[in-house]
Amino acid sequence: MNLFMHRMKFLLLTLLLVLASFSARASNDDAKAVALAKQSACLGCHAVDKKIVGPGFQAIAKKYTNDPSAQVFLKNKILKGGSGSWGLVPMPANTKLSDADLSLLTSWILRGAPSTN
Numbered sequence: 071m072n073l074f075m076h077r078m079k080f081l082l083l084t085l086l087l088v089l090a091s092f093s094a095r096a097s098n099d100d101a102k103a104v105a106l107a108k109q110s111a112c113l114g115c116h117a118v119d120k121k122i123v124g125p126g127f128q129a130i131a132k133k134y135t136n137d138p139s140a141q142v143f144l145k146n147k148i149l150k151g152g153s154g155s156w157g158l159v160p161m162p163a164n165t166k167l168s169d170a171d172l173s174l175l176t177s178w179i180l181r182g183a184p185s186t187n
């Protein structure tokens with residue numbers, strides 16, 4: 071095999087490894103977010119693909135596609151609660167969540183709330 075082919079093979083392999091580690095990290099975050107959403111009772115009012123008391127997480131992801139301020143806006147909204155984005159029914163505040171928890175949950179919701187099972 072010539073040197074060029076050898077290098078290409080090496081590059082491809084490296085690329086695959088990088089991609090694999092990215093997707094492993096994403097699904098790890100998904101698993102953590104699902105657990106946290108259960109623990110924080112979010113799933114009592116929210117489902118992934120339909121409205122319960124609050125809007126479905128996929129509908130939320132869709133509403134904020136291409137909105138660069140969504141991450142900050144939604145973290146604050148989850149923390150403080152409130153109404154107005156989807157109707158008159160308010161979401162209660164979730165003041166026990168840390169900033170890291172809020173980031174984890176918000177990023178997961180904006181990815182369309184993928185589950186890991």
Ligand code: HEC
Pocket residue numbers: 107110111112113114115116123124125130144147148152153154155156157158159160161162164175179
């Ligand atoms: C008691 C029911 C209830 C619980 C519990 C609840 N929510 Fe909500 N959530 C709502 C309602 C109602 C809305 C719609 C608020 C509005 O119209 O602005 C909402 C809206 C949202 C939105 C979109 C906000 C917007 O302005 O577009 C996100 C994101 C969200 N909830 C995440 C969460 C997370 C994460 C948790 C758990 C920590 C949670 N919710 C717990 C009822 C709830």
